[in-house]
Amino acid sequence: MQRPSRYQRILTWLDRSVLQRLRSDEVRTATQLAIPFWIASVATGIIAYLYEKGFSWAEAVCREWLEAVPPLAFLLTPVAFLLAWGLVYKLAPAARGSGIPQVMAALELANPGHDHKVGYLVGLKVAVVKIISSMLLLLGGGIIGREGPTIQVSASVFRWISHWQPKNWPQLSRKIVLVTGGAAGLAAAFNTPLGGIVFVVEELTRTHITHFRTPVFTAVIIAGMTAQAFLGPYLYLGYPPVSPTGISFLGVASVTAACAGLAGAAFAKLLDTINTYRKRWSSTKGQIGWVLGCGLLFAGLIFLFGPDAMGTGKPLINRLLFNPFSHVAWYIFPVRLAGMVLSYSSGAAGGVFATSLSAGAVLGKLLAGWLYVAPAHTNMVILVAMVSFLTGVVRSPFTAAILVVEMTDRNMVIFPLLVGGLVAQLTATLVDRHSLYERLKLTFFKEALQQPGTPAAL
Known part of the structure; x- marks a missing residue:
């Protein structure tokens, strides 16, 4: 017979010494659930x-x-x-x-x-x-x-x-x-x-x-x-300065969102394609060769392009949002995309939420310059691009918009971000009708079905 865990023994003691004193069965049940x-x-x-x-x-x-x-x-x-x-x-x-x-x-x-x-x-x-x-x-x-x-x-x-x-x-x-x-x-x-x-x-x-x-x-x-x-x-992103925008800004927001949404969906499609291709390297030696190849290629990016080519991207986002005179070279965007692909495709653990936000921030900074956006509104373009790129990857526009609003504590940006997320959602479907998460979910679902099963304790 399996011995109860310490956690289970504590709950049993709590049940006997405290919860049994509650007169109402409804209150006791609610407490036990909570x-x-x-x-x-x-x-x-x-x-x-x-x-x-x-x-x-x-x-x-x-x-x-x-x-x-x-x-x-x-x-x-x-x-x-x-x-x-x-x-x-x-x-x-x-x-x-x-x-x-x-x-x-x-x-x-x-x-x-x-x-x-x-x-x-x-x-x-x-x-x-x-x-x-x-x-x-x-x-x-x-x-x-x-x-x-x-x-x-x-x-x-x-x-x-x-x-x-x-x-x-x-x-x-x-x-x-x-x-x-x-x-x-x-x-x-x-x-x-x-x-x-x-x-x-x-x-x-x-x-x-x-x-x-x-x-x-x-x-x-x-x-x-x-x-x-x-x-x-x-x-997460402090209090970036953001100037109010009028109805005329929605045109800029829509163009930014369309570009960022397409880019996010294309990145997700590329990531899924490479992960599918990687399955050809099924042997252990082949897997090791693939991982070392990803590591060496990524090392080359770091050596050539420096700190902007590595890490979560949070310092890069903060630099773009809080330094109005900051500059980012156009090639940093494809470099970070390549780094994201190499990191994720290595087969190790790591997410794409924060890194998608950083890629969107870089793209937003570039688009603000290409569209001749006034410096006072550059941060708004960056935030819209962050939401839109993330939406292109995961297809969750409302989650992306709410996250960025809460990260910056700038409630005034909610409507442009929602517009950006919806436009990005529409344009992303031109690249792929399904999100990266939906495709990966199917892979893990099939993989789990083939397993004998794992006890919850593990």
Whole structure:
């Protein structure tokens, strides 16, 4: 007989010593349903904080090393790529890539017939491998983000804690657990509670929000407040100066959105094509050769183009938004796209949320110059391009717009961003009717079905 975990013993003690004193069965049931979510939400906030600190450390160390000795990239980057890939390849193949498609696939599998397959996509082992692999990749300069990985890690934590609650407690559905974990993860990663809620409605589930409302709202609030307790009331992008615009700006916003949406969709299509092509290298030696090739090519980009060609891109976004005299060369945009493709295609862990925002910021800066936009309105063009490029990749215009508004605390930009997101959504369908996440979700769904199943504890 399996011995109860410490967490389970604590909940059992709480049930006997505290909850049994509640006179109302309805209140007791509601409390029993809520406690696991509260615990998981606090854990998510703490993990998101530690993950952010680890990411910042890895990016700063990599930048310091490669700025001091640029040729070091040809050693550091391939080795980091290989280690990051090897960890995923040997221990948790489902930890590769973003993490959002894995949660989407897990939701499809979260039913009585396939629930035992969900552990392959979201579990504690997957979460640990995800965090370590992504930090190794970033230590080598990889152009990746932590937002998608945080969502998968959070869903894993929620599922694990839900699995270990006492069996005599009322059980929420597995789908509610995963959806709530995803929302809490995004809210804690970006400090964007509304973005987490909209993300659930727009991306993770197509069912009515009524079924998920209370757990999602509670988890988002607790996870976000926990992260804020450590990081403070931070904004991911600070308070960039933005000047009011009139109705005439919608023309510029629409052109910017169309260009950025097409670019985002083309990038997603390219990424999917390369990932499909990579499957030809099925042997272990072939995989190692592919990863080392990605690392060496990316090292060449870093050596030739410097710090702008590596990392999450957050310093680059801040430079463009807060320095009106900043300049970015036109070739940085294709260079960052190439770096994103090489990083993601390595097979290690890493997301595309934050990096898509940085690519959109660079494109927005370039478009503002090509369209002769007044300096006072350049930041607005950059923000519209960020939303539009991200929309082209993930096809979630409202999530993208709300995220950028919450990152900047600039409510006045909401309407141009919404217009940009909708225009980008329309133009992106000219390249591909399906988003990158939808295509990757199908891959992970089929992959999980072929597995024997993984216990929730793992």
